[in-house]
Amino acid sequence: MPVITCIDDLKRLHKRRTPTMFYDYCESGSWSEQTFRENTSDFDKIRLRPRVAVDMDGRSTATKMIGQDVAMPVALAPVGLTGMQRADGEIKAAKAAEKFGVPFTLSTMSICSIEEVAKHTRKPFWFQLYVMRDQDFLRNVIQRAKDAGVSALVLTLDLQILGQRHKDLKNGLSAPPKLTPRVIADLMTRWRWGLEMLGTKNRGFGNIVGHAKGVEDPTSLFTWTAEQFDPRLDWSKIEAIKNMWGGPLILKGVMEPQDAEMAAKVGCDAIVVSNHGGRQLDGALSSIRVLERIVDAVGDKTEVHFDSGIRSGQDVLKALALGAKGTYIGRAYIHGLGAMGEEGVTRALQVIHNEMDISMALCGRKSVEQVDRDMVLVPQDFAGRWA
Template identity: 70%
Template sequence: MPAITCIEDLKRLYERRVPRMFYDYTESGSWTEATFEKNCSDFHDILLKQRVAVDMSGRTTQSQMIGQDVTMPVALAPVGLTGMQSADGEIKAARAAEAFGVPFTLSTMSICSIEDVAEHTSKPFWFQVYTLKDDDFMRRLFERAKAARCSAMMITIDLQVMGQRHKDIKNGLSAPPKLTPKSVANMMTKMRWGMEMLGTKRRFFGNIVGHASGVTDPSSLSAWTAEAFDEALDWNRIREFRKIWDGPFIIKGIIDPRDAKEALNVGADAIVVSNHGGRQLDGALSSIRALPHIMDAVGDKIEVHLDGGIRSGQDVLKALALGAKGTMIGRSFVYGLGAAGEQGVTKALEIIHKELDLSMAFCGKTNVKHLDRDILMVPRPFLGDWA
């Protein structure tokens, strides 16, 4: 692997090694992609305060997320199609997270199944589900997660309908990829990726094919997916899911403080401030700009995590200083996975950890649990003065 010093290095390598449709799946948002871009750029508006002549020895980034000890308050977010970025990608990412000491979250729309990941890891992982209309499938999904000893359930609630993602539509995104002249020509330039994919049997959505009623192949999967998401979802249905799962329960997809309060009312243990990586409602507030308002509303009553736009340890630092107890990375670890498999995910975590540790020290702090707004310079317009 060439010299890698930042997440952007991994991204460049990732772009060279992975087929275009899967790169575009990761590196895109809905419609104009304004929210996708703001998720990252809004972090730059927050400045850090450097302090000097402070004892920087004995630093620690160790913390807890929903009661689980972590090397740093960063979890791997649920990302669909991870096993198309690198063969057996979910297994590789889960192993890297386990070795590093941070949580891994498996997506319902993963290529490797819950059972696949459980078989190839030794510690419990988190599992993410969408709110689907098929009650029987949902019930069995929860049972499978329990059987696999998943330590937390994450409900994604911002995908009742799917946002329009132009690149995915134009690329004909699918798993396995559809063989068109365009896709075949591109995949022929990604020989390393292709050879690895030929060596695995996992090329379909492992949690769905063979488990959902009537879904036995990619064609039947497409029909099922088109009708699967529950447009009638409301907080009473989420309350029902809370009753089914008796372990730590996380609700992901919160941007408005009113929804944060509703999540608290249904008994969630934690919420994830997230706009689905800018892939749902374009023109919405970035996650980092939404965070302070949500902290003001519920931050002393429920554990708050942040997802969206984190590309460095400094981004993690800023989110924690604004009150989040944990953060999640999706694209950052996928860049590493596509660039160099399990080793690449480890590298992404190492980069973020080093940047977090050093930046914390420069701000005069030695314990990640003690971060607060005192290390930040937040411009007044950042918090919004909306009419």
């Protein structure tokens, strides 16, 4: 068993053990991938401030996100095709999150369905919604989430139109993969992945196939999806979805103060500062650069959460120091899943927690509530001085 000390250790195993098209789907951004890269590299510009001679006994990373108890302020972000990284991937990730005491967010574009994940877990999870043109599907999937006991709806705002990701196009991304000679050659070197996939019935998009009109197989799914992301999504539709849902609502994909203010007016429980992991608008600023501006814009009107670029517990602390009340990890836990299944997701959470706990202590803080702006050094004009 390899020694795992950081997320990069899991990333290396993930690349070896998962088919190329699905690893690339995880580890890529849109267009030139500038925003994808800067989401992580911009964290390196922020420095932590060490403090000494502070009683560090009895430390705790426990807190709340939208009023729900969490072992640390980290949720598993919604990631499409998670069940292609490892057989039954959403179920395995949800079980690991439940045991660890952090939220799991199931994507609309998951392989395992809402019902399948609910059947294998005991505690409520969160569900991420993409807004589709098909209103019957929209109402149906929201009702299915309610019936499954989902405790929060995460509405993604920044995917009305799909960004172009070169690797996905070149790899011919599909779920399950099309068996071209190139794909077959790749799969032959990932025999463990293949054997596990043969042992599960979950190999298509479980939330859509059989639930959306005219979608009965993967081929019809991709045609349907290309036509269904709703480019007409606006604040009035968001408000209507909020009323339709009737429970805790998180709005994900906010990068500008004006949009943050509008999101707060709608009455959401939290907004997520996120650029979709650099997978939508390339050339945008990294999420960490805009975080403080968003926090300043909404004040205490709603919780501000953070997503895109976190690869360590120190990154979590830096986001909290700049005002976030919670954070999301996507690629970090997917690397664990692709590397070692449920155990790998648990290991990723342990790595993040260990780094967070030790770094928090070395900065003289005993609890998450004590993490503040004074704990970090941020370069002047970090957010940028733009004409």
